[in-house]
Every structure is written in C-alpha cells, then in structure tokens.
Amino acid sequence: MAYIEFTEGSYAGQRRDLSSESITIGRDPDAHILLDDLSASTKHAELRFHEGHWWLLDLGSANGTELNSTPVESAALQPGDVVTVGLTSFIFQNEIADEPATAAPAETAVNTNENELALVEKMKVLTERIRAEVGKVIVGQKDVLDQILMCILANGHALLIGLPGMAKTLTVKTISEVLNLNFKRVQVTPDLMPGDIIGTDVLETNKSTGEKEFRFIKGPIFCNLLLADEINRTPPKTQAALLEAMQEKMVTAGNTSYKLAEPFFVLATQNPVEQEGTYPLPEAQLDRFMFNIWVDYPLPEEEEEILRATTAGVRVQPQPVLTQEDVLQLQAVVRKVPVSDHVIKYVTKLVGSTRPGNPNAPELTKTYISTGAGPRAGQCLILAAKATAILEGRLHVSCADIRRAAPPVLRHRIMTNFAADSEGLSTLDIVKKLLAEVKEPDAEAYPASKPATGKTAIKLNQKK
Numbered sequence: 001m002a003y004i005e006f007t008e009g010s011y012a013g014q015r016r017d018l019s020s021e022s023i024t025i026g027r028d029p030d031a032h033i034l035l036d037d038l039s040a041s042t043k044h045a046e047l048r049f050h051e052g053h054w055w056l057l058d059l060g061s062a063n064g065t066e067l068n069s070t071p072v073e074s075a076a077l078q079p080g081d082v083v084t085v086g087l088t089s090f091i092f093q094n095e096i097a098d099e100p101a102t103a104a105p106a107e108t109a110v111n112t113n114e115n116e117l118a119l120v121e122k123m124k125v126l127t128e129r130i131r132a133e134v135g136k137v138i139v140g141q142k143d144v145l146d147q148i149l150m151c152i153l154a155n156g157h158a159l160l161i162g163l164p165g166m167a168k169t170l171t172v173k174t175i176s177e178v179l180n181l182n183f184k185r186v187q188v189t190p191d192l193m194p195g196d197i198i199g200t201d202v203l204e205t206n207k208s209t210g211e212k213e214f215r216f217i218k219g220p221i222f223c224n225l226l227l228a229d230e231i232n233r234t235p236p237k238t239q240a241a242l243l244e245a246m247q248e249k250m251v252t253a254g255n256t257s258y259k260l261a262e263p264f265f266v267l268a269t270q271n272p273v274e275q276e277g278t279y280p281l282p283e284a285q286l287d288r289f290m291f292n293i294w295v296d297y298p299l300p301e302e303e304e305e306i307l308r309a310t311t312a313g314v315r316v317q318p319q320p321v322l323t324q325e326d327v328l329q330l331q332a333v334v335r336k337v338p339v340s341d342h343v344i345k346y347v348t349k350l351v352g353s354t355r356p357g358n359p360n361a362p363e364l365t366k367t368y369i370s371t372g373a374g375p376r377a378g379q380c381l382i383l384a385a386k387a388t389a390i391l392e393g394r395l396h397v398s399c400a401d402i403r404r405a406a407p408p409v410l411r412h413r414i415m416t417n418f419a420a421d422s423e424g425l426s427t428l429d430i431v432k433k434l435l436a437e438v439k440e441p442d443a444e445a446y447p448a449s450k451p452a453t454g455k456t457a458i459k460l461n462q463k464k
Contacts, residue, residue, distance in 0.1 A: 002054055002094040004047075005340055005398070007440050009088030010036055013400035018054065023047040025085050026059070033088075039063055040086030047077075054092065056083055080341060082442070091342050119326065120333055124393030126321055130178055133318040137174045138167055139309065140302035146391070147293050147408050148175055148267065153387035155331050156290025156380065157246050157266040159231070159281075159412070166295045168269045172227045179327060180320040181224035181263070188234040194241035197221050197228075198251045199258075216253055221245055224263055224324065231268035232278045239281060242266065243288050263327050283371075283415065290380045292412035294428070330390060337386040339397050344382070345441040346399045350406065351378045353438045354414050362437050368420035368430055373413035380409045399440050407431050 002018040016023075016033070025033045026044035035044070041061035048055050054077045058065040066084040067075050077083075077092045127149070134145055144160070148171070151158045160168045169185065176183035186197055199219035205212050220226065221242070228242060245251050246266050250259045268289070270281075286292070298306060322330075352358050355372030356365050365372070385401035411427045420430065 002092070003396075004083075004090040004092055005342055005396075006088065006090045007082070007342065007399075007442075008084075008090075009086075011088065011090075012440075013398040015396045015398060018047060018049070021049040024059075025088075026061075035086055035088055037087040040088070045083075045085050053077070054094070056081075056092075061085075091340070093340055093342075115329070119329060120390055120395060121393055123330070123390055127391045127393075129321045133178045133321055134171070134174050136316040136318050138171050139305045140298045141167070141171065141295065144171065144293055144295055145175070147291055148172075149391060150384050150387040150405065151291045151293075152179070152263070152265055152327065153330050153334050153390055154290060154380075154383040155263070155265075155334075156383065157268070157288065158291040158293050158408075159286070159289040160267060160269045160293045160295055161272050162269070162295030163273060163297075164271060166297075168295055169227060169229060171295075172225065172267045174318055176225045178318050178320060179225075179322050180324060181265075181327070182261070183225045183227070184220040184223040185227040185229060186220050188228055188230045188232075188238075190233055190235065192234045192238050194238050195219065195253075197238065197242055198245065199253055201254055214254070216256065216258070218258070221251060222258075222260065224261060224265070226264075226266050228266060228268040230271060232270050232280055235279055236282075239279065239285060243285050246288055263324065263331065286412045287374065287376055289412065290384070291408040293408050294411075334383065334386045334390055337389055337395055337397060339382055339386070342441060343385070343397050343399055343402060347378045347381050347402055349441060350402065350434065350438050351375075351381070351410075353434050354410065362434065364430065364433055364437070368416055368423075368425055369414055370417040371415040373410055377409055377413045381405055384409060403435055406435055 003015055004018065005015045006012050011033075020032075023032045024043065024046050025031060025035065025040075026042050027035050027038075027040055028042045031043070041059070041063070043059045044061040045065045046057045046059055048057055055074060056065065056067055056072065056077055057074050058072065063086065064071045066072070067077075068082050069084070079092065079094045081092045083090055083092060130149065131142065131145060138145070148158060152175075160172075162168055173183055173185070175181075186192075197219050198221055199217055201214040201216050203212055204215055231239065231242070241251075245260065249262075249264055250257050252258070271278075297303075351373050353361050353365055354369060354377075355361055356369050358365075358372070361372075381402055382397070384405035385397045388401045388404060389395065389397050407428055410431045414427050414430065416425065416427060416430065420426075
C-alpha cells in the first residue's frame with residue numbers, strides 16, 4: 001500500500017496510508033488532509049490513483065504545488081518524491097516494490113501473521129495496563145518505565161543510573177512480575193567472580209558408580225531478567241563475563257556452552273556519585289547497553305504519595321499483563337516493522353552529527369565532543385523507535401519516535417572534551433542541542449524525479 005510521511009507542517013512525523021483512490025488536500029473542511037495555514041488554498045491539491053499509478057494534481061491553487069521543489073500541475077509520483085503544499089511537506093512512498101512476476105507478493109514480505117497483528121492492535125491498551133500495574137508499586141517514573149519497555153521489546157539491555165533509594169531495584173522487579181518473567185538479582189561486590197554469575201563445575205561422587213565427575217551448577221544468569229546491582233563495583237574480569245553473556249546470549253563453562261533462556265535481558269544499576277572502590281565501565285562495554293536510563297528525583301507530589309504508601313505497611317501485588325510468549329512475539333514483530341528511507345536518512349544524519357571528524361557536523365560538535373557515536377547507535381535508535389511504535393499500537397516509525405529514543409541511546413555513546421566540562425555541559429545537554437539543530441532530510445536528500453510533462457501528463461476533471 002502506498003503512503004505519505006509528513007516532514008513539515010502541523011502533521012510532521014505522522015504517516016497516512018493512501019487507502020482510497022482520491023485524497024484531497026486543502027483548507028476545505030471536507031478535505032481528506034485538512035491544512036490550517038493560510039498559504040494553502042481551500043481546494044489546493046489532490047492525490048489520485050489512475051491507471052496503476054499515483055498522480056499529484058494541483059487544483060488551481062493560488063500558490064501552486066511543488067514536486068521536489070519544482071511547481072507542477074500534474075505529475076506521476078515515484079517513491080521518495082517530496083510534495084510541498086503551502087507550509088506542509090510530505091514524502092510519497094510505495095511499499096509495493098517493482099519485482100518480477102514470479103516474486104512473492106509485497107504484502108507477504110513482512111510475514112506478519114494474524115496473531116501478531118492482533119497483538120499489536122491491542123498493544124496500546126496493554127501498555128496502559130502495564131503502566132497501571134507497575135503504578136500500583138512505583139509512583140511516577142513514567143519515562144523510566146517506558147524506556148525499559150522499549151528496551152525489552154527491542155531485545156536490548158539497559159543501564160539504570162540513579163542515586164540510592166530511587167527504587168531502581170523495585171522497578172525492575174515489578175516489571176518482571178507484570179511481564180511474567182523469571183527474575184534474578186545479583187548484588188555486585190568487588191570480590192564477585194565470573195563463576196558467581198555464570199555458574200561453576202562442582203566435583204562430586206556418582207552414587208551409582210562411585211566415580212567422581214563434574215556437574216555444572218547454573219548461576220543466576222539463567223533467567224529471563226537479570227538485575228546486576230551496582231555493576232561498577234565488580235572488577236573488569238567479571239564485568240566482561242557478564243557483558244559477553246549479554247552479547248552472545250550463551251555462557252561457557254569448561255568445554256561446554258549453555259544457551260540462555262529467551263527472552264533474556266540484563267538491567268544493570270549504577271550509582272553516579274559514589275566512585276570509591278568502583279571500576280567504571282569502559283566506553284566499549286558501555287556501548288553494549290542499548291539504553292542509558294537516568295532515574296531522577298520524584299516530583300514533590302509524587303514523593304508525598306511515596307511516603308504515604310511505603311509507610312503504611314501494605315504492599316499491593318501487581319498482576320501479570322503479558323506472558324513470556326507475548327514478549328517473544330512482540331520482539332519478532334519489532335524486527336518486521338517497516339522503516340522509510342526518510343527515517344533512515346534522519347538517523348544517519350543525527351548519528352553522524354555527533355562525530356567531530358564529520359565535515360557536515362554542527363559547530364557545537366566540533367567544539368564540545370571528542371568522540372562521537374558509532375554505527376550501533378543508529379541500529380539502537382531504529383530498533384527503539386520500532387518498539388515505541390509497537391507500544392502505541394502502530395506499525396510505522398516516524399522521526400518523532402527517533403527523537404524520543406535519542407537521549408537514552410546517545411548519552412553514553414559520546415564523549416565530551418574539556419571545553420564542555422568547563423562550561424558544565426553534560427552529554428545529555430549536547431544531545432538535546434543536536435536534536436534541535438539537526439533537521440530532518442529535505443528534498444535535496446532525495447533524487448529528484450522529473451515532473452510529468454507533455455504526453456505523460458494526465459488531464460482529469462478537476463474541481464476548482
């Protein structure tokens with residue numbers, strides 16, 4: 001199905017499927033796409049399906065209709081074409097690719113079954129139920145919860161940073177109960193060894209034969225959701241063993257490898273203030289975490305509710321909303337969500353803007369950043385945006401989803417220099433400045449298609 005994705009105007013970031021054969025655009029209250037800017041005419045333009053192609057028609061507007069920055073009266077649309085009507089711009093896309101007749105139909109390329117589609121359709125309601133159930137135990141912290149859910153659906157791992165007493169451990173445990181996941185917690189200490197997390201071989205005597213043999217005793221990492229509390233308190237050797245399991249989703253003891261259960265996530269916590277007796281994670285290991293989630297102080301009214309609820313001696317038990325099978329199914333759907341070229345170009349442009357060696361990087365990057373984000377940041381941005389769409393019951397991704405995921409994805413993947421430190425600028429401050437400065441790709445980022453003229457133009461009855 002063909003669709004348009006708005007890049008400028010009041011609909012920016014939204015997508016509209018072209019489900020009917022005629023879509024009118026203008027300030028007319030009966031228009032399919034109602035514009036609220038005075039530079040557009042009452043009946044400005046029309047998108048019409050004719051003889052197997054979508055056409056752009058100008059309906060005699062006062063300011064004209066532009067296709068790839070060129071005024072047109074009528075033209076056949078090609079995927080990637082940028083249409084401008086007044087202050088509104090959108091990109092035309094067609095999900096049906098030009099393939100040989102023997103190829104599989106385009107609609108089966110996504111390979112999404114009815115059960116998956118039904119789960120996505122009701123996911124918006126389920127997300128609210130998840131928030132409600134977690135809210136029985138955790139007051140506030142909506143952004144933290146949403147980012148953890150995004151990370152879980154995208155099959156990633158998260159690092160939660162916050163001061164002691166911010167309910168980080170309780171939040172993770174509550175989420176595991178609501179998602180019906182097997183939860184284990186490891187309190188990390190300086191003397192923690194890899195075997196304490198992964199497991200170890202124990203020598204014992206076989207009662208039937210009397211011979212001695214090794215038996216592997218699984219460690220706490222064999223679960224669905226592992227909480228590594230104060231991960232920066234353990235030596236690099238143990239950190240590396242944990243991060244290897246996160247990446248490979250399997251562990252090795254002796255000569256035997258053991259596959260971890262699915263789904264599997266690691267949510268690690270870290271104290272941002274106390275650095276005595278700690279081993280800060282190297283940047284290469286920080287990059288393994290999809291999200292860096294900041295757990296901040298609660299609002300005054302939220303803190304009042306926390307004090308009232310936690311000192312009453314009654315703890316409400318949250319109810320499961322999803323199952324492990326649902327989580328696995330949603331993870332599979334996240335990978336199938338289509339992403340337009342416009343969004344991919346925006347992600348490439350945004351991640352590239354963090355690299356001081358990039359000639360197109362903004363001046364603030366060259367002034368304040370010493371090391372920019374790598375390609376994994378772009379992968380995480382797209383997967384997180386897909387997960388955001390699924391949580392809201394959508395099957396399409398917008399640039400607004402990318403901007404929402406940018407802070408937790410980028411804040412630990414860029415390194416500031418002395419100039420930023422001297423001015424008190426954190427990585428989050430710089431990410432916010434980059435989001436304001438880096439604009440979505442305009443028409444110049446797409447190959448211009450020649451507007452239809454002469455015999456290729458169509459003349460249809462147009463209502464003025």
